[in-house]
């Protein structure tokens with residue numbers, strides 16, 4: 001299986017690039033943010049819980065997120081692989097993912113980390129707010145908080161994959177096509 005962690009700060013382009021990758025490699029796209037938003041829309045208990053964190057720019061607790069991700073993964077019978085978009089966001093999530101995939105007889109092939117500097121992220125998120133309808137994109141304070149949480153809790157996950165020789169940094173600045181091609185090149189050379 002080809003299992004990719006598509007990593008990066010909020011606004012790095014993970015969702016956009018995931019669409020391109022699933023098309024080319026026939027992978028299942030699992031975005032924890034999308035799943036939480038679907039639950040909010042469906043007014044589920046999980047949605048109500050997730051919303052209380054998302055609206056503040058904070059992470060949904062690990063236990064909740066890990067259980068949810070696990071139940072999504074097992075829904076797919078013999079997939080070619082997965083793109084994990086927005087997961088793992090903490091070292092505890094990364095460790096749980098390893099254990100879980102190992103139980104299924106597979107593992108993470110690579111982490112592709114989109115690198116974009118902070119000012120560019122803020123500009124992109126505010127622009128995305130105009131079309132995404134996401135409250136967490138429209139509020140500069142929440143954006144600030146999400147970037148802070150990324151730097152504090154999520155960026156360290158890079159070291160986790162680095163230690164396993166699975167970390168690849170990708171320049172996330174440029175046109176969407178340019179960035180897609182950089183990702184294709186790395187995946188094709190695995």
Ligand code: AMP
Pocket residue numbers: 010032033034036053054055057058059060061065085086087088089093136146
């Ligand atoms: P995203 O769509 O990836 O930008 O995620 C939007 C929000 O959903 C985040 O700011 C978090 O509040 C929550 N979220 C998404 N993925 C995770 C995760 N792996 N762990 C904890 N919270 C998450």
